[in-house]
Amino acid sequence: xxxxxxxxxxxxxxxxxxxxxxxxxxxxxxxxxxxxxxxxxxxxxxxxxxxxxxxxxxxxxxxxxxxxxxxxxxxxxxxxxxxxxxxxxxxxxxxxxxxxxxxxxxxxxxxxxxxxxxxxxxxxxxxxxxxxxxxxxxxxxxxxxxxxxxxxxxxxxxxxxxxxxxxxxxxxxxxxxxxxxxxxxxxxxxxxxxxxxxxxxxxxxxxxxxxxxxxxxxxxxxxxxxxxxxxxxxxxxxxxxxxxxxxxxxxxxxxxxxxxxxxxxxxxxxxxxxxxxxxxxxxxxxxxxxxxxxxxxxxxxxxxxxxxxxxxxxxxxxxxxxxxxxxxxxxxxxxxxxxxxxxxxxxxxxxxxxxxxxxxxxxxxxxxxxxxxx
Amino acid sequence: xxxxxxxxxxxxxxxxxxxxxxxxxxxxxxxxxxxxxxxxxxxxxxxxxxxxxxxxxxxxxxxxxxxxxxxxxxxxxxxxxxxxxxxxxxxxxxxxxxxxxxxxxxxxxxxxxxxxxxxxxxxxxxxxxxxxxxxxxxxxxxxxxxxxxxxxxxxxxxxxxxxxxxxxxxxxxxxxxxxxxxxxxxxxxxxxxxxxxxxxxxxxxxxxxxxxxxxxxxxxxxxxxxxxxxxxxxxxxxxxxxxxxxxxxxxxxxxxxxxxxxxxxxxxxxxxxxxxxxxxxxxxxxxxxxxxxxxxxxxxxxxxxxxxxxxxxxxxxxxxxxxxxxxxxxxxxxxxxxxxxxxxxxxxxxxxxxxxxxxxxxxxxxxxxxxxxxxxxxxxxxxxxxxxxxxxxxxxxxxxxxxxxxxxxxxxxxxxxxxxxxxxxxxxxxxxxxxxxxxxxxxxxxxxxxxxxxxxxxxxxxxxxxxxxxxxxxxxxxxxxxxxxxxxxxx
Numbered sequence: 001x002x003x004x005x006x007x008x009x010x011x012x013x014x015x016x017x018x019x020x021x022x023x024x025x026x027x028x029x030x031x032x033x034x035x036x037x038x039x040x041x042x043x044x045x046x047x048x049x050x051x052x053x054x055x056x057x058x059x060x061x062x063x064x065x066x067x068x069x070x071x072x073x074x075x076x077x078x079x080x081x082x083x084x085x086x087x088x089x090x091x092x093x094x095x096x097x098x099x100x101x102x103x104x105x106x107x108x109x110x111x112x113x114x115x116x117x118x119x120x121x122x123x124x125x126x127x128x129x130x131x132x133x134x135x136x137x138x139x140x141x142x143x144x145x146x147x148x149x150x151x152x153x154x155x156x157x158x159x160x161x162x163x164x165x166x167x168x169x170x171x172x173x174x175x176x177x178x179x180x181x182x183x184x185x186x187x188x189x190x191x192x193x194x195x196x197x198x199x200x201x202x203x204x205x206x207x208x209x210x211x212x213x214x215x216x217x218x219x220x221x222x223x224x225x226x227x228x229x230x231x232x233x234x235x236x237x238x239x240x241x242x243x244x245x246x247x248x249x250x251x252x253x254x255x256x257x258x259x260x261x262x263x264x265x266x267x268x269x270x271x272x273x274x275x276x277x278x279x280x281x282x283x284x285x286x287x288x289x290x291x292x293x294x295x296x297x298x299x300x301x302x303x304x305x306x307x308x309x310x311x312x313x314x315x316x317x318x319x320x321x322x323x324x325x326x327x328x329x330x331x332x333x334x335x336x337x338x339x340x341x342x343x344x345x346x347x348x349x350x351x352x353x354x355x356x357x358x359x360x361x362x363x364x365x366x367x368x369x370x371x372x373x374x
Numbered sequence: 375x376x377x378x379x380x381x382x383x384x385x386x387x388x389x390x391x392x393x394x395x396x397x398x399x400x401x402x403x404x405x406x407x408x409x410x411x412x413x414x415x416x417x418x419x420x421x422x423x424x425x426x427x428x429x430x431x432x433x434x435x436x437x438x439x440x441x442x443x444x445x446x447x448x449x450x451x452x453x454x455x456x457x458x459x460x461x462x463x464x465x466x467x468x469x470x471x472x473x474x475x476x477x478x479x480x481x482x483x484x485x486x487x488x489x490x491x492x493x494x495x496x497x498x499x500x501x502x503x504x505x506x507x508x509x510x511x512x513x514x515x516x517x518x519x520x521x522x523x524x525x526x527x528x529x530x531x532x533x534x535x536x537x538x539x540x541x542x543x544x545x546x547x548x549x550x551x552x553x554x555x556x557x558x559x560x561x562x563x564x565x566x567x568x569x570x571x572x573x574x575x576x577x578x579x580x581x582x583x584x585x586x587x588x589x590x591x592x593x594x595x596x597x598x599x600x601x602x603x604x605x606x607x608x609x610x611x612x613x614x615x616x617x618x619x620x621x622x623x624x625x626x627x628x629x630x631x632x633x634x635x636x637x638x639x640x641x642x643x644x645x646x647x648x649x650x651x652x653x654x655x656x657x658x659x660x661x662x663x664x665x666x667x668x669x670x671x672x673x674x675x676x677x678x679x680x681x682x683x684x685x686x687x688x689x690x691x692x693x694x695x696x697x698x699x700x701x702x703x704x705x706x707x708x709x710x711x712x713x714x715x716x717x718x719x720x721x722x723x724x725x726x727x728x729x730x731x732x733x734x735x736x737x738x739x740x741x742x743x744x745x746x747x748x749x750x751x752x753x754x755x756x757x758x759x760x761x762x763x764x765x766x767x768x769x770x771x772x773x774x775x776x777x778x779x780x781x782x783x784x785x786x787x788x789x790x791x792x793x794x795x796x797x798x799x800x801x802x803x804x805x806x807x808x809x810x811x812x813x814x815x816x817x818x819x820x821x822x823x824x825x826x827x828x829x830x831x832x833x834x835x836x837x838x839x840x841x842x843x844x845x846x847x848x849x850x851x852x853x854x855x856x857x858x859x860x861x862x863x864x865x
Binding site: 048051052055072073076078079080304305306316351352353 | 615616617637638639673712714715717718719721722723725726728729730732733744745746761764789
């Protein structure tokens with residue numbers, strides 16, 4: 001198999017070293033230098049991205065800071081190939097295509113890119129999810145990597161098992177659906193043997209489990225050190241709960257306190273993930289708060305949804321992430337998520353969506369729903 | 375931040391003293407806060423009000439000659455067309471504050487609605503639908519029937535105005551007055567300020583007619599109140615999303631007549647023989663206007679314009695002209711505020727098109743400087759219909775043969791409403807016939823999409839005739855009907 005060019009391997013090495021420095025530094029100068037190096041590589045390698053940047057007059061020679069790197073909107077991945085070395089792809093991840101199943105965003109990862117993603121998972125999860133360095137039983141509310149090779153969340157969960165989990169960790173969604181009985185048995189086992197459980201998966205999976213527990217009148221009291229990691233929204237696959245209700249359910253049905261429930265923002269288009277800081281704060285004796293933290297190899301900007309120009313800190317707008325681990329495609333990603341910058345990170349409100357369009361014209365969402373019904 | 379106090383209700387003059395409990399709802403955009411004063415509406419309130427409206431109708435409107443009713447409505451329209459009319463000036467402040475539309479769009483919208491609501495239009499619409507409008511006044515002889523007939527409107531018409539096409543609710547009060555029906559309208563938080571102002575105009579012209587009309591506001595989903603309104607009604611007219619309307623319809627008693635105007639799609643089609651260099655700028659302006667009016671949010675607005683290749687001007691060059699025209703309109707009639715989700719959707723879609731363009735595909739894009747004010751996309755017809763994100767997002771889709779668009783549009787039949795057609799050759803008649811076949815209810819020329827006449831069969835129905843109950847007197851001197859029966863018995 002062809003190998004990555006030497007200069008790319010060297011860039012990857014530098015990024016890797018930066019990630020491995022952990023989360024307790026804010027080396028702005030180094031971040032900026034690496035971001036601009038990666039931008040130059042992406043500009044030179046992807047003809048499409050180069051033209052996109054040239055139109056905006058943002059080229060490596062003219063920009064001096066990472067904030068200026070042209071961001072690619074997430075929907076673009078549905079129709080354009082932006083990976084730098086698609087012929088070297090080791091893994092290809094796809095978005096869920098909730099709004100239009102025919103259009104899924106695709107991101108291909110080369111060997112070096114995968115290594116970067118692995119490093120971000122190891123370092124970030126080690127701090128934000130397992131700051132106590134326990135060795136829990138991971139119970140994953142998601143399909144196995146064999147059955148869902150294109151789901152980036154499944155890939156990430158598998159890395160969590162590899163880096164942090166006991167050997168009896170397992171995936172709990174099979175071809176027949178959510179193996180709810182297996183989860184109940186596993187939780188009983190953890191209760192009886194005093195093994196900390198880490199339940200990880202899609203937020204809607206948790207809610208469906210809570211609803212089941214309520215129906216059968218079952219609650220668990222998991223041993224100390226047990227925790228939850230939930231990611232993604234509900235996407236019409238369960239009831240919608242707000243964060244407080246969700247945390248209350250974690251307490252009621254699993255016996256897990258709010259500070260031990262960590263929400264994760266992960267996207268197919270970014271190699272890095274953003275964790276709640278609640279558990280880390282607990283271990284560091286800081287006041288408990290709940291915002292998403294930017295690990296040092298990422299930055300987040302909030303931009304005006306209309307003009308896409310950056311907004312002052314604290315104002316609400318669209319989130320734009322710059323992720324050094326995205327060396328393999330584009331590091332600046334313009335999302336459709338609304339939120340605001342806070343502290344060392346940000347808060348997320350959810351998808352901007354197409355909003356509450358007013359008027360009597362049929363909208364995209366409405367037509368999609370009606371055609372599905374028909 | 376600005377703030378503004380407005381009334382979101384209209385109560386008949388004689389009913390007002392009965393009401394003392396009001397509440398204030400906060401509505402409006404981030405930029406302007408609007409405090410909407412509304413009466414506290416309960417089930418009992420709606421029942422008492424409905425009863426009052428019906429009694430007032432019986433005492434006055436039911437016997438009011440049509441000629442007089444039309445005079446009142448015509449006077450109201452003319453007042454609203456006068457730029458100096460104070461209620462109009464007030465509406466040009468309140469409607470933009472609540473909806474985010476620019477005052478220019480609102481002014482144009484009021485003009486469009488009122489220009490088509492003058493006496494002549496009303497008489498024509500009535501003649502069109504019921505042949506002899508005087509059937510509404512009394513029994514008149516019908517040659518076809520060979521006897522006398524009269525048309526009766528509902529005692530009480532209840533209408534839920536949804537969404538916020540500025541100045542549209544007046545149409546409901548016009549229709550109800552013409553069929554001599556009392557009318558109770560429920561405004562939506564999207565735009566609750568116009569209807570009360572319009573009814574005040576009616577009150578100033580003919581207070582007794584206004585006694586038969588009312589506007590209330592309550593939050594959607596107040597089932598007790600809604601059921602009370604439905605139970606008192608003889609006819610219900612709903613505007614809004616298909617799903618929202620369906621959930622309301624389920625709760626309306628079966629005896630009640632229901633007319634529904636759900637969300638719809640429009641489009642345009644221009645043939646190659648129309649794409650002459652001479653006159654192309656005017657055509658581009660017309661197409662731009664169809665998109666700009668109501669910021670493309672009306673059901674009448676186009677989601678796409680299909681343009682045939684092979685003419686003097688190529689579809690791509692035409693798209694460029696439309697982009698120029700959109701830019702001009704932005705200065706004359708700026709687009710209103712935009713919800714973050716809508717802006718994000720436009721920016722995401724623009725980027726997808728831009729990538730296609732950069733890849734060298736047959737796509738071109740023109741955009742407003744700065745934000746998402748307007749977008750013009752030129753591309754080959756993708757042969758699959760996807761709605762536009764609206765808010766002045768124009769798509770010009772090139773087709774080799776304009777008839778090729780029909781198979782793509784046919785499955786959308788129930789949602790199709792309005793098409794602008796200009797083929798400028800002998801195929802046009804056949805083409806329009808085919809559009810009728812697949813479900814269109816209005817075909818017009820580019821530049822006229824937002825301006826239907828009073829004569830239009832709104833969504834394919836006769837909006838006035840559909841409200842009527844006829845009484846035909848088939849009483850002849852002979853006993854012809856009994857003849858065979860008598861003979862049968864005698865055998």
